[in-house]
Amino acid sequence: MGVKISLKNHLKLLMEYVKISLASAMEYKTSFITQTITMVINDTVWIIFWIIFFNKFNQINGWTVQDMFMLYAVVTFSYGLAGVFFGNRNKIAEVIAEGKLDFYLSLPKNELFHVLISRSSWFSMGDVVFGLIMGIISFSWWQWPLFFVLSLMSMSIIISFGTLAGSLAFFMGNAEESSRNLYMGLISFSTYPLAVFHGAARIILLTIIPAGFVSGIPVELLKNFNLKWFLLSLICSLVFITISIIVFKLGLRRYESGNNMNVRV
């Protein structure tokens, strides 16, 4: 694409999509509210599970129920942001398989960015709300700025991982199930205390399935800030963003268009 990619233009596009999404949320208020509340209840049930668990066992490898509150603050808030602003993060395989990518290819915006932002999940709004509630319960005022920064880094990892998993569709055709499993795997691993994983499992969670950097490491940093691990987290998110952009570009070269001549209005 010969068009110069300007950050300002893309942010403007994101804002436009957010506006459309808000307008439609207001149009279908009941649905929007139901889905938001459902997600809050869903997350609450998980926290109840952990309260019961730690009520019985007090701590596991140094992790307490307070640490789980922080973990849920980071996990739900960052997954929530990813879902609200980059709703297609886990739908890329579908978009590719159904030939819907054509629409984005014809426009003068970065294709990956445009695909990601063109959907917004209302369930995710519940995650954002729940993350903030958990944050209010867990954090002192000075932890909030760090919490927001770490959540943005987690969010980037989540979106990049979703993009990588979805890009499998470029190379294997029908990859919806595999890509869903990979994405769900990242979610699942990031909702358990990092301290229970040892050896190979821990190495995997700090590299190819970076769930440790999505939740476990941010919790450690919020408890005891450590510059080395902060920088490692930052590098991890930058590396994942870069790889996902490269892989998506490589995939695009292999993409064979469908003849899905739809016009979106």
Next chain:
Amino acid sequence: MTLTKYIEISKISVYNSLAYLLDFFSGSLFIGLIIFVFIQLWNVVYGPSAGLIEGYTINMMVWYLVLTEAIVTSPGKILEEIGDEIKTGNIAQNLNKPYNYVGFKYASSMARTLLRFLITFGVGSLVAYVFLGGLEVKFLTLPIILVSVFLALTLHFLIMVLLGILVFWLEDASATYFIYQKIVFVLGGMLMPLEIFPTWLEKISAALPFSYIAYHPAKLFVNFQWSNVSEVLLKQLMWIMIMIVIVTIVYQICIRKISLNGG
């Protein structure tokens, strides 16, 4: 005569599902991953001494989860299917057919469910066996456990049908399913046996129907006691009867309220 048509429906459903075997396997891989995570979690909780927690060894604890996960996840999206048919009005296509709608759904989905149960249980067992070890189960008790699992799947099906029909009033099928699933996860004792709960919550959960889907059959599986058998099976049957009555009533009310336009 009447039963044969439902058996035929089941057969067709199994043939259809065979086409999606790979999809089933892929779905059960996720269950394998959860089993793996819980093995790590319980390993830390039990520590190197690996004693008993509330009467469960670590192997019992993990194999308990292998069975509950397989029961709870194998029916798939029945609730959403029925919810969608009711909301879109497609249910009308079934009303003038010579079968009972719920019976038809039961025959077609149970066949699929049992197939998926076998695969999920197989994958879960493999993960548990490789990363932890086996479980001692007396051969003689297996038929009873299988009956209990079958009743659990039937009860699970009926509750989802009921909620599916209620989508007529509740509006959002996936939201309803989400919350029901989480109730079974915790109060049904899917994630951990009810003995881990504080006593008051354990008593409430054990009395609710959800625990007859996960906790009670899984406990029979890992810690078989002859003294529990009749109570568990009878209570499962009792809840199934109660659900059949409620589903029949709610279904009739819903059908009367559906208004159809054209064909």
